Amino acid sequence: MNRIKELPEKYKKIYKDFYKDYALSRTFMRKIISFFESWYHKEISNMGNENETILEIGCGSLNHINYEKKFLSYEVVEPKEFLINQAERKKKIIISKTYTSLDCIPSNKNYSKIISIAVLEHVNNLEEHILKIIDLLHPNGIFAVAIPAEGEFLWWLAWRLTSGISFWLKYRLDYGIIMRYEHINNSTDILKKLRKYFFIYKLNSFPLNIKNFRIYITLECKLNKRNF
Numbered sequence: 001m002n003r004i005k006e007l008p009e010k011y012k013k014i015y016k017d018f019y020k021d022y023a024l025s026r027t028f029m030r031k032i033i034s035f036f037e038s039w040y041h042k043e044i045s046n047m048g049n050e051n052e053t054i055l056e057i058g059c060g061s062l063n064h065i066n067y068e069k070k071f072l073s074y075e076v077v078e079p080k081e082f083l084i085n086q087a088e089r090k091k092k093i094i095i096s097k098t099y100t101s102l103d104c105i106p107s108n109k110n111y112s113k114i115i116s117i118a119v120l121e122h123v124n125n126l127e128e129h130i131l132k133i134i135d136l137l138h139p140n141g142i143f144a145v146a147i148p149a150e151g152e153f154l155w156w157l158a159w160r161l162t163s164g165i166s167f168w169l170k171y172r173l174d175y176g177i178i179m180r181y182e183h184i185n186n187s188t189d190i191l192k193k194l195r196k197y198f199f200i201y202k203l204n205s206f207p208l209n210i211k212n213f214r215i216y217i218t219l220e221c222k223l224n225k226r227n228f
Contacts, residue, residue, distance in 0.1 A: 029166035040146035058119035062087040143221040151186030
């Protein structure tokens with residue numbers, strides 16, 4: 001998929017509303033997709049232990065927090081303030097601290113569990129982003145990751161037959177433009193970068209653990225101490 005760096009004007013006009021609809025599962029198709037996305041939320045919640053200090057990166061409208069078990073603290077990073085504002089009040093109360101970027105987090109902080117759900121495919125400088133996460137992760141902590149199988153056949157087919165159709169029906173626009181703008185990194189590139197710095201303790205895929213026949217991938221990563 002060849003990335004585009006700037007959205008056409010007609011996409012810019014609907015972008016914020018589209019994002020809200022997507023994050024809050026307002027459309028019928030998004031509700032169906034959210035049902036399947038619950039798979040990776042459950043996978044991520046089963047990683048690590050209870051009483052964790054948690055940082056969720058790219059928390060959106062706080063869709064994941066209800067899946068987590070007991071924790072000591074739950075902090076989040078979300079650059080799109082309008083998404084946090086759309087979250088349910090009871091979820092916002094649980095949040096210990098909100099940051100707009102990783103750079104805003106004090107350097108002396110560390111977390112026993114860092115969560116990244118459907119984020120790494122969007123990141124401009126992936127390696128720099130990963131290194132910032134490493135600085136914030138406790139030496140014995142886990143980096144819990146969920147990504148779409150971007151670049152693989154079943155993922156391509158899945159979004160075309162779901163989000164692609166509903167987006168066209170609502171806006172009469174090609175959803176592929178949004179995908180080419182949003183998704184900078186494919187799953188192969190992400191896995192390669194993660195393996196450079198982490199030991200991947202567990203990798204699961206939905207619906208099958210076979211390349212080109214998966215839609216979502218989850219990874220439980222631990223620091224590869226030989227690199228530090």
